[in-house]
Structure formats: C-alpha cells, structure tokens
Amino acid sequence: xxxxxxxxxxxxxxxxxxxxxxxxxxxxxxxxxxxxxxxxxxxxxxxxxxxxxxxxxxxxxxxxxxxxxxxxxxxxxxxxxxxxxxxxxxxxxxxxxxxxxxxxxxxxxxxxxxxxxxxxxxxxxxxxxxxxxxxxxxxxxxxxxxxxxxxxxxxxxxxxxxxxxxxxxxxxxxxxxxxxxxxxxxxxxxxxxxxxxxxxxxxxxxxxxxxxxxxxxxxxxxxxxxxxxxxxxxxxxxxxxxxxxxxxxxxxxxxxxxxxxxxxxxxxxxxxxxxxxxxxxxxxxx
Amino acid sequence: xxxxxxxxxxxxxxxxxxxxxxxxxxxxxxxxxxxxxxxxxxxxxxxxxxxxxxxxxxxxxxxxxxxxxxxxxxxxxxxxxxxxxxxxxxxxxxxxxxxxxxxxxxxxxxxxxxxxxxxxxxxxxxxxxxxxxxxxxxxxxxxxxxxxxxxxxxxxxxxxxxxxxxxxxxxxxxxxxxxxxxxxxxxxxxxxxxxxxxxxxxxxxxxxxxxxxxxx
Numbered sequence: 001x002x003x004x005x006x007x008x009x010x011x012x013x014x015x016x017x018x019x020x021x022x023x024x025x026x027x028x029x030x031x032x033x034x035x036x037x038x039x040x041x042x043x044x045x046x047x048x049x050x051x052x053x054x055x056x057x058x059x060x061x062x063x064x065x066x067x068x069x070x071x072x073x074x075x076x077x078x079x080x081x082x083x084x085x086x087x088x089x090x091x092x093x094x095x096x097x098x099x100x101x102x103x104x105x106x107x108x109x110x111x112x113x114x115x116x117x118x119x120x121x122x123x124x125x126x127x128x129x130x131x132x133x134x135x136x137x138x139x140x141x142x143x144x145x146x147x148x149x150x151x152x153x154x155x156x157x158x159x160x161x162x163x164x165x166x167x168x169x170x171x172x173x174x175x176x177x178x179x180x181x182x183x184x185x186x187x188x189x190x191x192x193x194x195x196x197x198x199x200x201x202x203x204x205x206x207x208x209x210x211x212x213x214x215x216x217x218x219x220x221x222x223x224x225x226x227x228x229x230x231x232x233x234x235x236x237x238x239x240x241x242x243x244x245x246x247x248x249x250x251x252x253x254x255x256x257x258x259x260x261x262x263x264x265x266x267x268x269x270x271x272x273x274x275x276x277x278x279x280x281x282x283x284x285x286x
Numbered sequence: 287x288x289x290x291x292x293x294x295x296x297x298x299x300x301x302x303x304x305x306x307x308x309x310x311x312x313x314x315x316x317x318x319x320x321x322x323x324x325x326x327x328x329x330x331x332x333x334x335x336x337x338x339x340x341x342x343x344x345x346x347x348x349x350x351x352x353x354x355x356x357x358x359x360x361x362x363x364x365x366x367x368x369x370x371x372x373x374x375x376x377x378x379x380x381x382x383x384x385x386x387x388x389x390x391x392x393x394x395x396x397x398x399x400x401x402x403x404x405x406x407x408x409x410x411x412x413x414x415x416x417x418x419x420x421x422x423x424x425x426x427x428x429x430x431x432x433x434x435x436x437x438x439x440x441x442x443x444x445x446x447x448x449x450x451x452x453x454x455x456x457x458x459x460x461x462x463x464x465x466x467x468x469x470x471x472x473x474x475x476x477x478x479x480x481x482x483x484x485x486x487x488x489x490x491x492x493x494x495x496x497x498x499x500x501x502x
Contacts, residue, residue: 027356080323164374167366170356173347177319178340178370178422225402227357 004250006128006141011242013147014200015212019238021154021196022213023231024189026221028169032087033072033190034213036094038197038206040071042101049109061146061198068194071097072187124203146199154192161185166227212238288313289481291327295459296474300452302462302488305478306501311461312348312430314478319345319428331426341370344424346415348431354404360414361399364390367421389420393447409440416444420451427451430461445471468492 001009025031044067045060052059071093078089132139139145158165164182168175175182193213200209220233288310295301303311316322318329320336331339344367364386368378378386390396393413398406406414412432419427427448433441448458449471462468468475468488475491477483479500484491 029353161374163366163369166356166358166362167369169353170358170363170366171347171352173316173319173321173351174345174366174418176321177343177345180340181374182369221357225357225404230357 001140003125003128006144007124008243008246010124010127010141010143010147010203011246012239013144013151014203014209015238015242016235017147017151017154017196018200018209018212019216019234020151020158020231021189021192023217023220023234024158024165024169025193026214026217027227028165028186028189030086030190031214032090033075034193034197034210036075036090037068037071037190037194038201038210040094040097040101041065041067041194041198041201043067043097043104044070044101046101046104046109058142064198064201065191065194067097068198069191072190072194076187127203143199143203147203150195150199154196157188157192161188165189212242216241288317288478291482293476293482293485295457295476297457298452298455299457299473300448300471301457301459301474301476302468302472303459303476303478304462304465304468305483307463309479309500311478315345315428315430315459315461319343342424343426343428344419344422346419346427346429346432349408349411349434352411352415354406354411357402357404359400359402360395360406360410361386361390363403363414364395364417364421367418370422385423386421389417393417393420393443407437408435409437412436412444413440416447420447425456427456427458428460429458431463432460433462433464433467441467465492465497 022031022034025034041064044063044065046063047067048059048061048063051063071090074093075086075089078092079086127143128141130142132142132145164175164179164185167179168182168186172183175186196213197206197209200212204212216234216237217230219237220230224230224233291314293314303314305311313322317324318336320329329336331343336343365378368382368386372378372382387396390399393416395410395413395417398410398414403411403414416429416432419429432444436444445467448460452458452473460472462472469492472488474486475488476485477491477496477500483499484496
C-alpha cells in the first residue's frame, strides 16, 4: 500500500476507536478524564524513555498506559476522602503528574528534541514510515498494529459489557448494591481510554484525540435519544470529520508547499468546531 | 452524621423511616448498604453480611442520583432489573421477559415502554424504578424518597403496589418525608433525628412528645 493509503487507514482507525470509547465516556460524564489522561501520560513516556534508553513506540506505549492507570488509580483513591467528585480529584492528580513529566524532561533530557506540533497535532504523514519489522519482512506501520488490535479490543469490550456500562452510568448506587461487577467494568472503560489516547497520540496528537473522543458524541447526542443510533452517529461523525480533514489536507498539499503537509492536518479541527458551533446553536434554540 | 443507631427492622412489613430534613434518613439506609462509609458498627440482613445477600435486596436511590439524560428507554431501565440475576454473560429468556411485561403492565408502563427516560414526569420516573426493583424479584425492597415529586394518583398506585408486595411476604423499607401518609399506609415507623428517637407501630411512634423532639 502507498503511504497515503496507510495514512487514510490510520486516520480512520483512530476516528472509529476514539469515537467508540468516547461515546461511553461522554455518557458516563467522564469526558474530563480524557483531558487528564492525555496530559498525565507524559511522565510515563519519559519514564519509558529513561528505562529503554531511547525513543521507541512500544515502550512509550507501555509507559503511557502505566501513567494513565496511575492517574485513574490515584483519582479513585482521592475520591474516597473529602474530594468526593471525580473531576475535582482529577484536577489535583493530572497537573501534578504532568508537571513531573515536564520537569523531568527539561532537567534530564534537555538535548532531546520535542516538537510541540508533533505532540498537539501528531505526525500522521510520517506514521506510515515507522514499520513493524520481523527479520527483513516489513509488516506495515506500527501505528496500525497498535490501533487495529485496540479497535477489536474496544469493540469487544463495549459490546460484551454494554449492559453493565449503561447500568453503572445511569444509576451508580444501584450498580454498587446489586451488581458490584458493573462498577469494575466501568474502571475497565478508563483503561480503554488510556490505550486509545496513547495509540492515537502518534496519529492525531493530543488535542485532536480529545476532540475525537468527546465531540462526535456531544454532537450526536443533540440529534438522537437512542443509544444504538448515537453510537453509529458518533462513529460516522468522527469518520466524516477525519475523512474530510484528510481530503482538505491532501487538496491543500497540491497548492500549498509540500513541506507544510503536516500542519495542513488541522482542518479536521476547524470542521469539528463548525459542527460543534451549529450543534450548540441548535441546543440554544431548542 | 448519625449516632448510636441500634435498629432491628421486622420482616414482611411496610416500614417508613421519617424525620426532619438533615436527620440522616438517607444516610441510614446508604450506610446499611455500604454506599457511604461507616465509622463503626455493622449492618446485617437476615443475620448475614450484605455481600452474601445482594441478590435478595433491591435498592431504588433518590431521584437526583440517577442520570435522567442517559439515552435509554423505560423498557431498557426495567430490563436492568434482570442484570443482577443474569450476571455478566447470560441473556434474558422468555420467562424473564414475560415477568418484565407483567410488571410493566401492572404499573401502567406499557404505553411508555419506548419513551426515553429524559421525557418522563416525576410519577412516571418513580413507576419505572419501582418496576425495575420488582423485576429484580428481591425479598427486601429499600427505596429512598420514592414519593418526592409524585402526583396523587401515582402515589396511590405506588402504595397499593407496595402493600400487595408486602402481602406476598416482601419486606419494604421506605425513606419518607410526608408524615400525613404514614399512619394510613405503613405498618412500622422509625423516627430519626441524628439518632433513633422512636420505633414501632405508627400509632405508638407518632405521638406529640416524639414529634416535638423531632420537629421541635
């Protein structure tokens, strides 16, 4: 496959995975967790860098997932005390972890080049070139090998435990008394979120990953009261936004300088902002 | 905050927990169900700890604790009552679904079956949640303020349903705020204000001296 073909695959995989996980996340009113996790993965990545001694996608992935799990664990622990609300506890945990990451990077790895564009918007055009290799055979981009299995995992988890996830979001006290397993399943969703944020990190960057997690469902919710339809709508909106963004980016590439290809990937964001704005207007009008 | 609660509730009765705002009525039932931490003491159901008898208890929390914007229908919510019995992987069979239909019929919910819960009135919300609790088939039903924001006819329907459940041998405990309906509808009353002030039959508990202590 050509590298632009792989770019399309990576973008669509990211869109579907993020919007699926995001759908249940938004309905659970845990959208802020996405923001928190995307920040607090930084110390995990630095830790992985420190242990493995180099920048390597798989170790960074493991480090980031560890940091995500740590965020969620610490937050859960804090909600047992005076800070009953999850978002308040998150507000304490993730800035702390993020600042640990920032301090660590700036003190120990001053010489490592950190590109803000790459973190905020990703480098999807470069993603196809980091190939998974066994011996001399190349098996395709590493991103695809991360995102593909994750999508299968996420779909399976959400389909299998849909009932419990709904129950726990709708009525947490009922879940705690009558179906304690449902509360555990809710925590599993947060782990999926960590995986999704980290896996889409390379493809679309932090900001777009958060947008892909939250906006499709927030927009879709304005159009339907049916959960099944909402799931399909979220995935559709995410793919539409991703596809249109790519289409615009490739189109602009022809007229604009090829060297700037990376930054032209921001149109998905504008497109989503427009969607969001019209969505908000609808709500105000209604 | 509650102190020195030593309470034994009778089975197969309709029990009301009453008291002024802030008396700790909800806290009492939530502490018994491990939903809020206890500083000390224990709660036992049929002489067993909660974790051994979960399937025999149905809890309906206060209305504000439920996310009424969640995109599910009335029937979806009633079906959730099956989840504790079915566990993680089993799907409801014909018998289960028949029970769901019966309960919904009895509470007049069939016409609302496909309605999103965000479009329900207060009375319809409570009927939906009572239906979910009945589908659970639990012997002990604990409800926190089920009559808040409920219209007159619904209140009568709820009481009639609860009384017939009691007659079938179920035990029902209700956190209640309306003293006027207690004497007529309940068998047993617990009067609470940070500690237990009185407990017993409505006529023995709801006397002037007790009420002055509670509502002063």
